[in-house]
Amino acid sequence: MFSPKNGAESLTQDTEVDDAEVIRRARSDPAAFSALYDRHAPALHRYVTRRLGDSLADDIVAETFLDAFRRLARYDTTHRDARPWLYGIAANLIGKHRRTEIRAYRALARTGLDAVAESYADRVEARVSAGAAHRELAGALATLSPQDREVLLMIAWADLSYEEVARALGVPIGTVRSRLHRARRKTRAALGGIDPSAIHDTAPSTTHDAAPSAIHDTDEEEPGRGR
Amino acid sequence: MDDDLTLLRELRADAPEPDAARLRAVRARALAPASPPVLAPAPARKRRRFWAVPSLLAAATAAAVVVVAVNGSHTPAPAPPGAVTTMPVRAETVLRQAALVAEGRRKHHEPRPDQWLYRKDLVKQPSEERGTVGESWTRYDGTRYAYRQNGGSMESLDITPDPDDDDLTPRQYAAKFADLPTDPAALLDHVRGDRHWSTLPKGAEAEQPDARAFRVLSVYLDAGVPMPPQVEAAIFRALAELPGVRVDLGVRDAAGRAGIGIAYEPAGSVPGGPVRDAQGRIVSRSYLVLDAATYRFLGRRVDTLQDEVIGGEVTARRGTFYASADLATGVVDEPGQIP
Numbered sequence: 210m211f212s213p214k215n216g217a218e219s220l221t222q223d224t225e226v227d228d229a230e231v232i233r234r235a236r237s238d239p240a241a242f243s244a245l246y247d248r249h250a251p252a253l254h255r256y257v258t259r260r261l262g263d264s265l266a267d268d269i270v271a272e273t274f275l276d277a278f279r280r281l282a283r284y285d286t287t288h289r290d291a292r293p294w295l296y297g298i299a300a301n302l303i304g305k306h307r308r309t310e311i312r313a314y315r316a317l318a319r320t321g322l323d324a325v326a327e328s329y330a331d332r333v334e335a336r337v338s339a340g341a342a343h344r345e346l347a348g349a350l351a352t353l354s355p356q357d358r359e360v361l362l363m364i365a366w367a368d369l370s371y372e373e374v375a376r377a378l379g380v381p382i383g384t385v386r387s388r389l390h391r392a393r394r395k396t397r398a399a400l401g402g403i404d405p406s407a408i409h410d411t412a413p414s415t416t417h418d419a420a421p422s423a424i425h426d427t428d429e430e431e432p433g434r435g436r
Numbered sequence: 437m438d439d440d441l442t443l444l445r446e447l448r449a450d451a452p453e454p455d456a457a458r459l460r461a462v463r464a465r466a467l468a469p470a471s472p473p474v475l476a477p478a479p480a481r482k483r484r485r486f487w488a489v490p491s492l493l494a495a496a497t498a499a500a501v502v503v504v505a506v507n508g509s510h511t512p513a514p515a516p517p518g519a520v521t522t523m524p525v526r527a528e529t530v531l532r533q534a535a536l537v538a539e540g541r542r543k544h545h546e547p548r549p550d551q552w553l554y555r556k557d558l559v560k561q562p563s564e565e566r567g568t569v570g571e572s573w574t575r576y577d578g579t580r581y582a583y584r585q586n587g588g589s590m591e592s593l594d595i596t597p598d599p600d601d602d603d604l605t606p607r608q609y610a611a612k613f614a615d616l617p618t619d620p621a622a623l624l625d626h627v628r629g630d631r632h633w634s635t636l637p638k639g640a641e642a643e644q645p646d647a648r649a650f651r652v653l654s655v656y657l658d659a660g661v662p663m664p665p666q667v668e669a670a671i672f673r674a675l676a677e678l679p680g681v682r683v684d685l686g687v688r689d690a691a692g693r694a695g696i697g698i699a700y701e702p703a704g705s706v707p708g709g710p711v712r713d714a715q716g717r718i719v720s721r722s723y724l725v726l727d728a729a730t731y732r733f734l735g736r737r738v739d740t741l742q743d744e745v746i747g748g749e750v751t752a753r754r755g756t757f758y759a760s761a762d763l764a765t766g767v768v769d770e771p772g773q774i775p
């Protein structure tokens with residue numbers, strides 16, 4: 210089913226075909242839908258891992274695409290990029306684990322130990338002992354309303370634009386701006402007592418931009434190659 | 437100004453993307469409805485070499501008595517509830533035609549010992565809505581084997597000869613096929629007395645020679661190893677002459693392909709023949725399914741005609757079925773390659 214001869218597989222290689230076109234094709238040829246998964250699942254999985262930890266990511270990603278497949282007919286194909294749509298679906302699923310999410314922020318704020326980061330760290334010594342700034346920040350995240358937190362993290366962690374967040378959550382762009390404004394007022398307030406110059410000494414050296422390509426290596430293993 | 441966002445972007449920035457194996461596993465779950473019927477996650481199946489359960493290698497032991505169908509003049513069997521309607525036909529007519537077609541096939545080249553036989557099949561258990569797709573690579577010399585299920589990760593293993601395992605390597609099958617008589621009567625004699633797949637029980641309840649002949653010929657057809665055209669033709673002619681062979685049209689394999697079903701249902705209870713219940717009814721009908729036009733082996737199908745009870749427990753409900761389907765076969769140089 211996932212052989213290299215698979216039509217959907219070749220669709221993935223086809224960079225000219227945008228998400229909207231993939232979705233149009235998938236409506237008559239369900240197998241074409243896998244191209245959407247191949248494009249967006251890795252980053253979505255990482256995003257969910259970052260929100261809730263390693264153990265829930267598989268379920269939520271699988272559920273997101275199952276949901277998306279069921280809603281294929283309703284996708285507005287004037288939007289060429291399906292990311293907002295997928296992240297919106299994922300947001301609903303993540304929302305069901307709100308308590309888990311908040312508990313981790315609170316614990317991080319209190320103890321400096323991040324259960325979520327530990328869930329994906331493969332070495333025990335890679336324990337993330339957060340600096341003061343991150344602890345304050347986690348404390349603020351725990352106090353945000355779910356709507357405000359969603360907007361803030363979609364922008365900070367999923368790299369969506371204001372317009373894309375608006376589409377993902379089905380709200381006007383003005384609402385996105387006001388939610389973000391509210392969220393950032395809290396995070397800034399929480400960081401009020403932190404010396405910004407100390408921030409980079411307490412944080413890991415990884416920058417946001419370098420992280421994804423440096424960490425993942427999906428090319429290492431070819432499908433169908435014995436291990 | 438942006439310090440809070442910068443800081444937030446650094447939080448858990450080391451969250452990894454999933455590795456390829458994990459992505460594939462989630463993918464199989466996520467895309468299940470997009471690719472019916474084969475992507476449903478299925479319970480792990482026992483590792484096997486050539487055989488899907490139920491195995492042809494082990495003979496079924498027979499129970500009670502009654503007459504149903506014999507080669508040439510059997511009564512039409514009622515379709516089991518829930519199963520496709522099938523139509524019994526004269527076995528000789530169909531099987532002689534199959535022999536003619538098989539004779540006309542091109543002779544194949546024998547693979548090198550270090551090449552691999554690829555076989556992709558679909559197996560549907562009575563309890564499953566959807567089946568399990570298995571892909572296997574068996575080194576031609578039989579020393580190694582690799583397998584994956586539903587497009588998941590590959591398992592491979594070395595095969596060390598097991599004195600209790602009476603299955604053959606592909607190369608041994610090919611050697612056996614090359615030595616088989618191509619005269620149907622001689623072939624029947626040969627397989628009636630076949631000692632290779634000896635079965636229990638012995639003595640009075642021992643597998644009856646015709647039952648053994650049918651079973652051994654079934655093993656050959658389902659071996660997944662190419663055979664000389666003259667041998668395949670002889671197998672079909674031998675089956676045409678074997679009393680108790682029935683042929684039904686419209687028998688579907690696991691992939692839903694309708695083909696020709698060949699089953700062994702001799703008159704009366706025969707050791708090694710089909711199991712019958714207390715009323716003398718056949719409990720399940722076990723078919724080899726052949727393509728209706730090319731007569732190539734498609735798969736197997738076992739229809740449960742009566743509730744199968746073992747130790748007071750119903751193990752298979754009337755109307756359910758087990759089926760397999762060969763989806764692809766071929767010769768490749770490395771495990772993981774697809775022809």
